Amino acid sequence: MSKRRWIDYKIFVPSLLIIVAISIPFxxxxxxxxxxxxxxxxxxxxxxxxGYLWYGVILVGAGLYLSFSKYGQVxxxxxxxxxxxxxxxxxxxxxxxxxxxxxxxxxxxQWTSVANxxxxxxxxxxxxxxxWGNAYSMFLWGFQVFAIFVMIAPAMGYIxxxxxxxxxxxxEACRVLLGDKLTDGWAGKALDVLFLxxxxxxxxxxxxxxxxxxxxxxxxxxxxxxTFGLTITVTLIWVAxxxxxxxxxxxxxxxxxxxxxxxxxxxxxxxILVAGPGVFILNYFTDSVSFLLTNxxxxxxNTDSVYQGQASHIQSNTxxxxxxxxxWAMLHSVFAAKISKGRTIKEMIxxxxxxxxxxxxxxxxxxxxxxxxxxxxGEVSILNLVENEERMAAIPAILSTLPFGEIFIGVFIVVxxxxxxxxxxxxxxxxxxxTSTSDMSKNEPPRILRIVIAxxxxxxxxxxxxxxxxxxxxxxxxxxxxPIIIVQFVLIYAAKKMIDEDQAWKYNIRKNS
Numbered sequence: 001m002s003k004r005r006w007i008d009y010k011i012f013v014p015s016l017l018i019i020v021a022i023s024i025p026f027x028x029x030x031x032x033x034x035x036x037x038x039x040x041x042x043x044x045x046x047x048x049x050x051g052y053l054w055y056g057v058i059l060v061g062a063g064l065y066l067s068f069s070k071y072g073q074v075x076x077x078x079x080x081x082x083x084x085x086x087x088x089x090x091x092x093x094x095x096x097x098x099x100x101x102x103x104x105x106x107x108x109x110q111w112t113s114v115a116n117x118x119x120x121x122x123x124x125x126x127x128x129x130x131x132w133g134n135a136y137s138m139f140l141w142g143f144q145v146f147a148i149f150v151m152i153a154p155a156m157g158y159i160x161x162x163x164x165x166x167x168x169x170x171x172e173a174c175r176v177l178l179g180d181k182l183t184d185g186w187a188g189k190a191l192d193v194l195f196l197x198x199x200x201x202x203x204x205x206x207x208x209x210x211x212x213x214x215x216x217x218x219x220x221x222x223x224x225x226x227t228f229g230l231t232i233t234v235t236l237i238w239v240a241x242x243x244x245x246x247x248x249x250x251x252x253x254x255x256x257x258x259x260x261x262x263x264x265x266x267x268x269x270x271x272i273l274v275a276g277p278g279v280f281i282l283n284y285f286t287d288s289v290s291f292l293l294t295n296x297x298x299x300x301x302n303t304d305s306v307y308q309g310q311a312s313h314i315q316s317n318t319x320x321x322x323x324x325x326x327x328w329a330m331l332h333s334v335f336a337a338k339i340s341k342g343r344t345i346k347e348m349i350x351x352x353x354x355x356x357x358x359x360x361x362x363x364x365x366x367x368x369x370x371x372x373x374x375x376x377x378g379e380v381s382i383l384n385l386v387e388n389e390e391r392m393a394a395i396p397a398i399l400s401t402l403p404f405g406e407i408f409i410g411v412f413i414v415v416x417x418x419x420x421x422x423x424x425x426x427x428x429x430x431x432x433x434x435t436s437t438s439d440m441s442k443n444e445p446p447r448i449l450r451i452v453i454a455x456x457x458x459x460x461x462x463x464x465x466x467x468x469x470x471x472x473x474x475x476x477x478x479x480x481x482x483p484i485i486i487v488q489f490v491l492i493y494a495a496k497k498m499i500d501e502d503q504a505w506k507y508n509i510r511k512n513s
Contacts, residue, residue, distance in 0.1 A: 007435050016200075022201075053318070055485060059148055062147070067349045071345055076337070077341045093426075095262065098146060098149055098356040100206075100420065107366070109391055114129065114137075119132060119314055120312060134368045142361075148325045150348070151492055152329060152492075153349075155173040155495035156338075158504075159173050162508060168434060169434060170191045195331075198327040198328075201460075201480070206423060215231055220397070220400065235462065245421060247447050257421060257425070281373065329488060335426050370402075371398050374398050374401050428453045
């Protein structure tokens, strides 16, 4: 098979060139570019906060509509076929992809950002500010963000498993709206390049900024200094793991690693409850859920319009979180579509709404509860630590207060490393499938292409880690969410239009036994 058969250079090469063109000035002028980008982002927060907040709410509404209307019963594939994975396997893969290692960081430390910079009218460091902190950490991993991740998936799953289109691309899902000429021409190429640029940049940022979760715990565990050499070593081990998992594929690699990590993470949480302040954590988790549900609408739609002053952490971070999540939306949806063969649209959407949310809330309750307890008892001055030192150093400081703290730090490293791996192996696999010219309705992406994609992500990340540019790239990834939001709503309409034209809600459903 020639190289031109297994990769589409017309979308892959332009995407790489765009990333290089963006990254060079960021690397050369990191401080100046970051300052400019932050000015742009702050302007968006000031002017368009309301839009991002409504965006999340509307997507949740759209997801519930597709799930509980006639469209929800449409099967993505042959209605007589059983789903590809059991519900536990399916949910585990979606959790590993949707949550990743970020939950290990936000679950433990996100509450501190809110406690130090609470909503208007709340005193920093107060009991109310701490409750706001953990409730907000749960909100970040709630229904809005997973709606952002999954709502392109119905269109992608339909073209792949029902229409049996060979190319697993955003442009193919838009064919029903754009027509053949635009889809096969400049418009289709522009959509596919937008996908690849956003995902390759996001993956490079994840690889670069995810490493400190591991390195600072290794530093505390072995008493070694956090150096670029240590970061390189951790990154290369991580690259080897996610490359191998992506090479093995969904069945032998991604599925097994995802389900194993669910068991390991569950045991880790259980032992924290047993060895740590279990009763306090359970009480605090209950209070956090209660506080979140009581204030859910306030967090979802509050812009602090009557308070004249700088935006609080909740206001600015929610906009960034939704914008950054939007850049990952196409990847999550394409991957979810690929593994959802045999599932109904309702099963796919509701599993993505519920499974990662529940796991994230539990993780935030356990990890955040441990941190809050250590702060309240004075064992770790966490609020000062996260402001005056490197934030990641607070994680081993908290874990080391447990009996046999070194063991907990070690297990935390393993769980975080696997979560990091299950995010990027899914990313690598999906980008390979996206750029492949093979028939993705029948085949898996070529293994050599998966390795090529892993290498590209690694090289971009390592270069930026060494010469600078990761922080600006993270902000630009968030800004790229704006055009993707438009694409999301277009594809929701495309899914509805395709299903209506085929009357799939009548013919492509499971028959009652």
